[in-house]
Amino acid sequence: MNKLLAITKKELLHYFYSPMAYVVLWAFLLINGFLFYVILSALSKTASPPVSPLSIIFGGSFFFYLLTIVITVVVTMRLGAEERKQGTFETLLTSPISDFEIVMGKFLAAFIFYVVAWLFTLIYVFIVKAYQKDLDFGPIISSYLGTLLLGMFFISIGLFSSMISKNQIVSAVIATLIMTMLLGITFLEFISSGVTREIFHYFDILTIMDNFSKGIVDSRNLIYLLSGTAFFIALSEKSLEARRWQ
Amino acid sequence: MTSKRKRAMGGANWSLFVLLLIALFIIINYLSFRHFKTYDTTFSDEFSLSPQTKKFLKELKNDVEVYVLLPIGDVGYEKVSRLLDSFKVESKRIKVEYVDPERDKGRYEILLKKYQVTNPDSVVFVSGDRSRWVERDEFLEYEYSMFGEPPKMKGFKGENSFLNAMYDVVDPRKPVIYFTVGHGEKFDFDESGKGASFFKERLSKEGAVIKTLQTAGLKKVPDDASLVIVAGLNIPFTKEEEGVLERYYEEGGSLFLLIDPMFKEGNEIEFKDSGLEDLCKKYGLELQNDLVVDPEASLLEGRAQTFYGVDYSSHKITYDLMKNKYPILFTLARSLNIVDPQSSDFKCEKLISTSEKAWGETNLKELKNVKKDNEDYAGPLCLASLIENRKNEKSRMVVIGDSDIISDGTILSGLGGNTIFALNVVHYLVKMENRISIPPKQIKSSSIVLTSTQIVTNFIVVVIIYPLIFAILGVWVYFRRRR
Structure with a gap:
């Protein structure tokens, strides 16, 4: 456990001692802030539909998925690929740290960075609360839960891509492709019917996020996101193990 | 071991691992797909089922097949599928099939024909050889714009309509409801479209058999009667007719009396009796000769005789209306006064009352300039009451000082509470309380x-x-x- 936390600490220090982390946070909050401003302006018009501004922030717009993909890809693309490029992987692999501890340490660090980024969006909740006295916090809590679970899933994908790639760009491309394919299930669901449609519906991330943003926590959504995370973490560990024997 | 063989072994090991991992992922998700739970985190329980729906689903003994005949992009599709998902969580006997009218045209046509569905956008419930379809207007409420904008979805009443449809297919009991005639009743239940057609249609749709009852010369209420409704009298009941109703009630029958204030004909307006005063008084309820005026709860300024009942009891008839703040519109109502009954076997319970500012106007000569004075009955006034018979629990009676609550005009001007209340009363009186109506879930306007x-x-x-x-x-x- 201590070794795992040491790796997490090392990765976190690497993030926050680099100006890149702040550039990412600046861009993340700028885009989210602009989106929030646009939503508030649009909803202030009398003919606007009765939609909660926070439900659009969390999964109700294209920008949510764009930001989630960008931030998870940026924080994970260097985790394995950079170590390989700098030649520090060999040192790590020969140290008395298990593959699981290495993978989980890196995963945890990326996830903490992701959580920190989303925690800064709490300011939007306080702003909405200031204008809307009867704000229901249930859907807000579940929206954050959904966002964190989706982040875990995407980070595990990014981590796996980074473990199998030789450089950061390739890692980012692979991760983005997998994430986009998962989001594309919505389209497959739309064009299919019967049982196939039900299966695609189960895996549809847009539907899952819609549930969370409305305040519905569905065990199917939790299981899918958690099992998906575990699946890619296991793959990452296996790729690391394969590298050890190369 | 050569490096080529080593690589091949590594590759096989990898493939096996990935295959096992995929298999595990599929098994876990298949189990989660089959056995799931949902948790509603909204403070208003927006996505939770009512206790009566949960009870019904848990006790379901027959399979119910549900066919959703709606296109995927339909405005109500998401709400319907979410609701049916909640049904599936509660009972394994619910089987749902989604049939898109465009993409599964063949299957769609077969189902329309098989279950004789005449409305294209419907949800069909089937159990054994019984089926019932619920059309879109029965589960969605719209708000229409005066400025040519498309209608907006205002409320979702799927839980109530789907639950009733399931009751119809699993419980084929058909209550027989008699409406009395021969007293100038303002609603003609022999013909449709005469003043209370919405209420009559709802009763028929829920499986009730509607009949009329001529009470003149009647010795006994027919044995098949589940309920007798007296609504909108103009001519008083005779002593003999009153006696027939009294015997019917005391022998375990159910009565629903909707008695407006009645006026004598002539130059001067005066109250007259309905002929049911003694019957009600015997059980502890006095029909007061007054016109209820409630300026605080009036619908239109200056027309305080049309108002919303504001205070509901926590009885199961009114509980959901009270919880969801659904108002019931009254117009030209009389008040009821709870007094000591002739026998301690009877007990009256208030269901709906006016605000404290209301009064019962007794002076009909000054109707153009009504004001509260000493002769008037002071508010809060009882508008609807339930009479319990402790000696015979089968006997049930509800008295309301206004028959307009079931009229088409009032139902259309109101906010939906009148139909729910009247149906709740009927369900209670015909001993089918599990069908008590569930108010629609309002689509929350949370924009700022x-x-x-x-x-x-x-x-x-x-x-x-x-x-x-x-x-x-x-x-x-x-x-x-x-x-």
């Missing part, structure tokens, strides 16, 4: 309206200042590292 100054302030804070803090931090970290 900001002034232009507030919008500009928000822009400065969330788009400029807030992200800038992190940009400054980044620059600081950059220079610190260079040093």
